[in-house]
Amino acid sequence: MADFGGTDLDAFRKEVREWVEANFPASLKGKPNPMTGEGRADSPSADHEAWRKAVGSKGWGTPTWPKAYGGGGLSPAEARIVQGEFARAGAYNPIGGMGVMMFGPTLLEYGTEAQKNEHIPPICRGDLQWCQGFSEPGAGSDLAALATKAEDKGDHFIINGSKIWTSGAQYADWIFCLVRTDTSKKHEGISFVLFPMHQPGVEVRPIVLINGQSPFAETFFTDARAEKKDLVGPLNGGWTIAKRLLQHERSGISGMGGGGGMMGPSLSDLAKKYVGVDEDGRIDDQDLRNRIIRNSMETKVFQQTAFRAMAESKGNSGPSAATSIMKNAGTWLAQERHELTLEIMGHQGLGWEGDAFERDELETVRAWLYGKAFTIFGGSQEVQSNIVSKRILGLPDLTQNK
Numbered sequence: 244m245a246d247f248g249g250t251d252l253d254a255f256r257k258e259v260r261e262w263v264e265a266n267f268p269a270s271l272k273g274k275p276n277p278m279t280g281e282g283r284a285d286s287p288s289a290d291h292e293a294w295r296k297a298v299g300s301k302g303w304g305t306p307t308w309p310k311a312y313g314g315g316g317l318s319p320a321e322a323r324i325v326q327g328e329f330a331r332a333g334a335y336n337p338i339g340g341m342g343v344m345m346f347g348p349t350l351l352e353y354g355t356e357a358q359k360n361e362h363i364p365p366i367c368r369g370d371l372q373w374c375q376g377f378s379e380p381g382a383g384s385d386l387a388a389l390a391t392k393a394e395d396k397g398d399h400f401i402i403n404g405s406k407i408w409t410s411g412a413q414y415a416d417w418i419f420c421l422v423r424t425d426t427s428k429k430h431e432g433i434s435f436v437l438f439p440m441h442q443p444g445v446e447v448r449p450i451v452l453i454n455g456q457s458p459f460a461e462t463f464f465t466d467a468r469a470e471k472k473d474l475v476g477p478l479n480g481g482w483t484i485a486k487r488l489l490q491h492e493r494s495g496i497s498g499m500g501g502g503g504g505m506m507g508p509s510l511s512d513l514a515k516k517y518v519g520v521d522e523d524g525r526i527d528d529q530d531l532r533n534r535i536i537r538n539s540m541e542t543k544v545f546q547q548t549a550f551r552a553m554a555e556s557k558g559n560s561g562p563s564a565a566t567s568i569m570k571n572a573g574t575w576l577a578q579e580r581h582e583l584t585l586e587i588m589g590h591q592g593l594g595w596e597g598d599a600f601e602r603d604e605l606e607t608v609r610a611w612l613y614g615k616a617f618t619i620f621g622g623s624q625e626v627q628s629n630i631v632s633k634r635i636l637g638l639p640d641l642t643q644n645k
Contacts, residue, residue, distance in 0.1 A: 252321075259324055263328050271335070298336065302314045302315035303315050338368070345419075349475075353475055371417060375418070376406040379404070384623060389421055395424070405462060410460075419435065437475065444465050514532070514535060538583060567631050
C-alpha cells in the first residue's frame with residue numbers, strides 16, 4: 244500500500260476503524276494477548292483464535308513487513324494508524340512473540356528467498372511460535388563462549404549441547420539457535436541454524452521463577468537434527484547475524500516495538516482509585532502525584548524518541564547501536580512504573596492468592612518481581628553501557644589493555 248498523506252491517511256484510518264469494529268470480539272476488549280508473556284495460556288479461546296486469523300489474513304500483525312511474505316506492506320504512518328485504532332478499541336495485536344520481535348526482521352535481511360518464503364508467512368499469521376537458543380550455562384554475557392556443537396553430516400547437522408533461559412521453549416514450534424561449527428575459533432566459529440523443537444532430540448525443562456511462573460526454560464539437545472537448508476547465512480558466519488538479531492531484541496524489550504513493560508492502565512487512574520482525590524479532583528498525595536507526572540512525561544518522551552529512532556532505522560538498513568540506549572532507558576522506565584504501581588495499590592498489590600484480591604491486584608506483585616529481569620535479559624545494563632561507550636561515544640575499550 245502506498246504511503247498516504249493528508250486526507251488519504253484519514254480515509255485509511257476510517258477503513259481500519261470500521262474493520263476493527265467488525266472483527267474484534269467484544270469479549271477481548273482491554274485484555275492482554277494470552278499467548279505472549281509470562282502468563283501465557285495453554286489453550287487460547289475461540290474469540291482469540293478468530294481475532295488472530297482475522298489480523299493475520301490482513302497482515303496487520305506485522306504491518307510494515309512485505310506483503311509478498313504475508314505482511315501488511317504498510318508505510319510507517321499507516322502502521323501507526325493500525326496500532327492507534329487497535330488501542331482505541333481496547334484490542335491487542337494477536338500476532339507476536341520472538342518470531343515477530345527478533346527472528347522475522349533478521350531473516351528478512353539475511354535469509355534466502357526460499358527461507359523467507361517458508362518461515363515468514365507462518366509468523367505473520369501467528370501459526371507458529373519461535374524461541375531463541377543463545378545463552379548457555381557457561382556463555383551468558385560472553386555469548387561467544389558457547390559450546391553447543393553442530394556436527395556436519397552432509398545434508399544436515401547433528402546438534403548436541405544445552406541452552407538456558409530459553410524464553411517460551413515449552414510453547415515453541417521452532418528455534419533459531421547459535422551453534423559451534425568450528426572449535427578452533429571463537430566468534431568466527433559460530434553458525435546460525437533453525438530446527439523444529441518437536442523432535443526426539445530436544446528436551447525442555449521449564450524454570451520456575453520467584454514470581455511463581457515459568458517463562459524461561461533449560462533446553463537440552465541430544466543428536467537433534469537441523470537441515471542444511473536451514474543454515475542462515477554462511478557457515479561460521481552466525482556471529483554477525485546474532486548481533487543484528489540482538490539489536491532487534493533490544494528494540495522490542497525497550498518498548499520501541501510496542502512492549503517494554505510500559506503498557507497497562509493509567510497510573511493516574513490507578514492512584515485515584517486506590518489513593519483517592521482531593522477537593523480539586525487531583526491525586527490526594529502531592530509527592531506521589533509529582534512522581535506519576537514525571538514518569539508519564541519521561542515515558543512520552545521515550546516513546547517519541549523511539550518513533551524517531553524507528554523511522555531513522557528504516558533508512559539505515561535496520562536498528563543500530565542506539566538500541567542499547569533505548570533498551571536501558573526503556574527498561575528503567577518500565578521498572579519505575581512497576582514500583583509506582585505497587586506503591587499505589589499498597590497492601591492490595593501484595594496479594595498472591597485469595598478472594599480478597601481482584602485479578603489485576605494478584606498480578607501486580609508478580610509483574611513487579613518479573614520486572615527485575617528487564618535490566619538483565621536481552622543483554623544486561625552493563626553490557627549495553629559498554630556498547631554505547633565504544634560504538635556510539637567512541638571511548639577506548641579498557642578491557643583490551645588488561
